[in-house]
Amino acid sequence: MTKIPFSPPDIREEDIERVVAVLRSGWITTGPETKAFERELSAYTGAAGTACLNSATAAMELCLRWLGVGPGDEVVTSAYTYTASASVVDHVGATIVLADTAPGDYLPTAADYAACVTPKTRAIIPVDVAGRMVDHAELMRLLGERRAGFEPRNARQEALGRVAVIADAAHSLGARLGGRMCGEIADFTCFSFHAVKNLTTAEGGAVCWNRAMDEAFPGLYQDMMLLSLHGQNKDALAKTRAGAWAYDIVEPAWKCNMTDIQAALGRSQLARYEELLERRHAILARYAAGLAGTRLELMPHPAGERERSSAHLAIYRLAGADEEERNRFIEDMGAAGIACNVHYQPLPLLAAYRALGFDAALYPHAMAAYRSEVTLPLHTLLSDADVERVVETAGRLAGPASRG
Numbered sequence: 001m002t003k004i005p006f007s008p009p010d011i012r013e014e015d016i017e018r019v020v021a022v023l024r025s026g027w028i029t030t031g032p033e034t035k036a037f038e039r040e041l042s043a044y045t046g047a048a049g050t051a052c053l054n055s056a057t058a059a060m061e062l063c064l065r066w067l068g069v070g071p072g073d074e075v076v077t078s079a080y081t082y083t084a085s086a087s088v089v090d091h092v093g094a095t096i097v098l099a100d101t102a103p104g105d106y107l108p109t110a111a112d113y114a115a116c117v118t119p120k121t122r123a124i125i126p127v128d129v130a131g132r133m134v135d136h137a138e139l140m141r142l143l144g145e146r147r148a149g150f151e152p153r154n155a156r157q158e159a160l161g162r163v164a165v166i167a168d169a170a171h172s173l174g175a176r177l178g179g180r181m182c183g184e185i186a187d188f189t190c191f192s193f194h195a196v197k198n199l200t201t202a203e204g205g206a207v208c209w210n211r212a213m214d215e216a217f218p219g220l221y222q223d224m225m226l227l228s229l230h231g232q233n234k235d236a237l238a239k240t241r242a243g244a245w246a247y248d249i250v251e252p253a254w255k256c257n258m259t260d261i262q263a264a265l266g267r268s269q270l271a272r273y274e275e276l277l278e279r280r281h282a283i284l285a286r287y288a289a290g291l292a293g294t295r296l297e298l299m300p301h302p303a304g305e306r307e308r309s310s311a312h313l314a315i316y317r318l319a320g321a322d323e324e325e326r327n328r329f330i331e332d333m334g335a336a337g338i339a340c341n342v343h344y345q346p347l348p349l350l351a352a353y354r355a356l357g358f359d360a361a362l363y364p365h366a367m368a369a370y371r372s373e374v375t376l377p378l379h380t381l382l383s384d385a386d387v388e389r390v391v392e393t394a395g396r397l398a399g400p401a402s403r404g
């Protein structure tokens with residue numbers, strides 16, 4: 001029996017050829033491919049500007065550093081996410097504040113995030129779990145309403161005039177809400193191109209920003225270049241031009257740029273990305289139809305013009321299950337050759353966050369969502385026969401929904 005992996009990368013011959021072309025070109029680090037990928041991402045997402053980096057984690061961290069967030073400040077994110085959404089807050093020395101999810105859901109709403117704001121809050125990192133967007137526009141509106149209570153600590157914060165929104169869009173490239181693309185709405189939007197994400201560069205990420213940020217901060221792209229490349233005022237490509245050896249270091253900054261090898265892979269994937277999203281939605285639709293009437297309840301993935309999920313994760317609730325039964329379901333799926341997963345263990349369950357004083361009992365909705373959660377495989381290497389096998393096996397193991 002062949003195994004169905006959870007989320008292998010979809011690498012095609014055309015991807016390999018474009019990566020090999022960069023390897024043969026004589027220029028392999030940040031250069032023309034990366035700059036072209038940035039322009040293509042801006043065009044795709046509607047963002048005013050994009051900087052490609054080595055991860056979404058680096059992207060979120062640079063946004064916090066750019067805003068001057070540090071000790072004494074608070075940053076709010078979700079209790080129901082991967083550690084990176086919160087660890088970046090710790091990296092800059094600020095205090096992590098976790099919002100519980102909405103009852104029965106895997107995401108806090110914009111209002112849930114806004115309710116966590118105090119006079120110390122500098123930024124909110126909403127997480128688009130599974131590719132379904134948090135309402136970034138509504139969150140910015142709610143934060144704008146509270147601008148009177150906002151106490152800026154530096155000129156950038158003052159110019160923004162309210163708590164910043166740094167969207168963790170690691171899952172949500174290609175999602176839309178209110179007819180606008182993920183990337184053009186929030187102050188900052190951070191994408192991941194890690195190997196398991198919808199679009200991959202093996203490791204990689206990008207930060208983009210909206211029109212208002214671009215107009216208020218015309219040096220933003222240059223700022224991101226400095227922050228991500230040692231604070232050096234000339235990048236490697238500019239320095240190699242004949243006679244242009246001199247440079248300055250304007251601050252002792254970080255090192256998290258993207259290479260042209262990665263960018264070539266990303267550009268190749270972006271060229272067929274809409275086709276990949278269509279296939280992901282088709283698989284979700286087949287899951288939804290095939291598992292209707294069983295105990296497995298799919299988290300909704302809108303697929304419309306105004307609202308569209310990026311269909312990153314097939315998050316299911318095994319209705320009525322406790323942790324033990326959920327774990328047994330995943331083991332039985334594994335025994336049948338189908339790799340499943342759990343998204344997520346709420347952060348307060350993890351050792352690092354327990355050590356920071358977080359108590360899972362204070363996040364009852366996230367804990368309830370976690371206990372019965374199962375993620376089925378969802379990727380573009382699944383054949384129609386694989387999809388049928390997942391439906392048949394998962395439906396049989398879950399059993400029918402209880403009536404009444």
Ligand SMILES: *Cc1c(COP(=O)(O)O)cnc(C)c1O
Binds near residue numbers: 057082085168193204
């Ligand atoms: C993958 C992921 C990240 C981190 O992305 P990297 O590119 O690996 O840094 C952040 N947040 C969420 C929700 C993720 O799933």
